[in-house]
Amino acid sequence: MSARIIDGKAIAQKVLEEARAGAARLRERGIEPGLAVVLVGEDPASQVYVRNKVLKAAEAGILSFEHRLSTTTSEADVLALIDELNRRDDVHGILVQLPLPRHIDEQKIIEAIRYDKDVDGFHALNAGALQQGRPALVACTPWGCLRLLKETLGNLDGKHAVVVGRSNIVGKPMAALLLRENCAVTIVHSRVPDAAALARQADIVVAAVGRPRLVDAHWIKPGATVIDVGINRIEENGKSRLVGDVDFEQVKNIAAAITPVPGGVGPMTIACLMQNTVSAATAQHAIY
Numbered sequence: 285m286s287a288r289i290i291d292g293k294a295i296a297q298k299v300l301e302e303a304r305a306g307a308a309r310l311r312e313r314g315i316e317p318g319l320a321v322v323l324v325g326e327d328p329a330s331q332v333y334v335r336n337k338v339l340k341a342a343e344a345g346i347l348s349f350e351h352r353l354s355t356t357t358s359e360a361d362v363l364a365l366i367d368e369l370n371r372r373d374d375v376h377g378i379l380v381q382l383p384l385p386r387h388i389d390e391q392k393i394i395e396a397i398r399y400d401k402d403v404d405g406f407h408a409l410n411a412g413a414l415q416q417g418r419p420a421l422v423a424c425t426p427w428g429c430l431r432l433l434k435e436t437l438g439n440l441d442g443k444h445a446v447v448v449g450r451s452n453i454v455g456k457p458m459a460a461l462l463l464r465e466n467c468a469v470t471i472v473h474s475r476v477p478d479a480a481a482l483a484r485q486a487d488i489v490v491a492a493v494g495r496p497r498l499v500d501a502h503w504i505k506p507g508a509t510v511i512d513v514g515i516n517r518i519e520e521n522g523k524s525r526l527v528g529d530v531d532f533e534q535v536k537n538i539a540a541a542i543t544p545v546p547g548g549v550g551p552m553t554i555a556c557l558m559q560n561t562v563s564a565a566t567a568q569h570a571i572y
């Protein structure tokens with residue numbers, strides 16, 4: 285049996301269309317949704333991410349405001365910019381591209397963003413609201429993973445999900461979202477001795493580890509659905525290539541459905557960012 289390949293690009297396009305429709309509805313009411321993107325430093329991967337976000341914003345009919353700051357910008361200057369963006373009525377969402385240079389405290393910057401403009405969903409108020417099952421701006425990557433699962437499986441009620449990884453930006457919010465969908469949720473991480481044995485019991489496995497192809501055939505129950513969040517650049521046969529946290533070639537013969545890397549979770553993250561920006565603008569103008 286070969287698994288169904290979950291087409292993240294196609295589903296992301298659908299999410300982007302929804303964001304565009306939402307943005308158009310706001311514009312009919314005289315509101316131009318706006319997203320500020322802040323990049324500090326010259327990290328090449330971050331530059332690519334920022335460029336893609338600005339392009340997708342244009343596609344969704346969202347105005348973007350780019351703020352590119354030099355690597356040596358002080359924490360105080362970044363905080364001053366956040367303060368200005370927090371106050372601007374034309375900015376509904378603020379995204380600070382991570383990682384930040386070492387001399388800047390990431391958590392301090394995230395907490396300085398007005399929680400209702402925190403379209404990355406990293407602010408403690410949004411993370412806490414999600415844990416409590418209250419309305420929140422949800423972190424884009426796990427939000428995108430949930431959408432992929434719902435498009436693939438429909439109702440997730442009662443399914444057993446294992447989330448591999450417990451980071452604040454993927455693993456923990458992913459587990460909270462799955463719980464909200466009435467799954468039985470297990471989180472495994474680097475300190476769990478036999479994580480594979482737990483994952484092997486799951487109907488759904490979401491891998492967010494940052495270890496190339498860690499999740500191989502031994503981790504997967506026949507017929508499970510597998511979402512691969514990992515983006516790892518490796519050198520193989522003299523070539524540089526991107527691979528996930530899942531051993532795609534092995535797991536595709538066991539799982540019922542699997543996301544590829546690239547073309548799975550990646551495109552969903554940006555599309556969900558656009559959806560969050562529209563949601564933020566809608567909430568800020570109290571339109572429900």
Ligand code: NAD
Binds near residue numbers: 450473493513
């Ligand atoms: P992280 O380093 O913050 O967390 C990794 C987690 O994996 C930790 O909780 C750790 O305990 C766990 N882990 C490590 N080794 C393990 C093992 N052997 N068994 C079980 N668990 C183990 O990483 P992150 O920020 O959550 O990112 C994870 C991956 O997802 C990375 O490859 C990252 O590039 C990718 N990512 C992709 C997107 C996207 O848009 N597709 C977004 C965010 C992150």
